[in-house]
Amino acid sequence: MSSRHNIVSRLKRKKIKEVITSGKRMDGRSLEDYREIVVKTGVLEKAEGSAEVLLGNTRVLVGVKIGIGHPFEDTPDKGVLMCNAEFTPIASPNFEPGPPREQSIELARVVDRGLRSAEIVDFSKLSLIPGKQVYLIHVDLYVLNYDGNLIDASALAAIAALKVAKRPVYKVEEGEIKLTKRKQSLKVRKTPVAVTLVKIDDTLLVDPSADEEEVMDARLTVTLDEDENVCAIQKSGSEGFTPDEIKKCIKIALEKAAENRQKL
């Protein structure tokens, strides 16, 4: 969402930079502070799992729908997890209805990568007829209000929703698949948490607001699980990071991921 060419952005950037030099930010936070995080789970009835995360004014709703269908070709005996992100036009005057753009594709894929790499559930237990029918877990990220840092808010909402999700249980009888009345937890075994930092000149800020994202040079998201393993990284934005800056980001992310995990 960086737009370095826009005159308003350039004025904004000047102001934000001025404030940063004092070690504070426009909203009074220090450089390594998150905004207030509120996580609510079980907010929807029709979805098998749901959660809503408020990160300052950023608001993301996640619905998890679980059904059955074809597995991926390269993993015929494993259940499937899919993330999709929707930037609803009510979330920002800059979001327009229509097919997914780069940013929503990136959001979905970064969240997806974190969940998948951490192997949050044992996908091999979610197969019904290998190669034909497996459980499909759809994680839909629904952005309801945009004020920066959608990745962290969405990743948090996604894992919260998956943790409370109850899947319908199907059984295979003589090659036929039947729906039973039972429901079962997904048995989520890992909690990956994403931490996003942006760089403005040479300063690193965590949890960027919409204004900070607009004027940033580059962005780095580091996703970590509770064993302090990194399970996803994404660099974005039109500038580079020095190797030392990357190390610093990883260090900050380690600390912040543990803090944010407590919010679940």
Place this chain on the structure above:
Amino acid sequence: MSSRKKKTKFKRYDGRETNELRPIKIESGVLPNADGSAYIEMGRNKILVGVFGPREMHPKRFAKPNMASIRCRYHMAPFSTDPRRSPAPSRRDNEISMVMRYALEPAIFLERYPKSVIDIYAEILEADGGTRTACINAATVALVDAGIPMRDLVASCAAGKMDEKIILDLGDYEDKEGQADVPVAYMPKLGKVTLLQMDGILSTDELEQCISLAIDGCMQIYEIQREALKKKYGLTEEEVEEK
């Protein structure tokens, strides 16, 4: 002899050392109709990149008043992978197009060409793991070939982990079967990482090892890119002075 054998017990599926790149061949100026172009073979990857521009931006309202825009398109041919893939761009292709743009933009003097656009089109003819890094390597050479002023070359390769070993430049098999994949792009003169992604599981120490190993790989690729350009454009200034 026998003691040496013990030390090199770990073998990669294609017989490479852990810190060894796949063979790379880069050629510049291969497409007559493009303003700049390059062809790269990195392992069994075969990729053509064409650069068009700086040229007028269409539609005009997308033009930036004070700088050039970059548009990247990463596209895999239907026959480039084992099961045929649809020629329509997938979500993965869209994301790679975007990170490719972010990897290259920092190297280009965009402010020299206000209101215009530079289009970078990468066509993957054959894929063998690490296509995004190969595309960046070729795109950099193609941009130079187009005569676009650059702050530095962008060199790119991945590092990762397989069978508990940290390895450089993952091939297709290692990409699929390995434990982690960390593609990196690096500007050697400016010392900046412009592409960094990761999937899989790594400890923070292993991640840092991967990044530094990938940067070592980028330094080698940087030399290969320079050679490819020298081959077409002759000697560098320093070499002329030396002679």
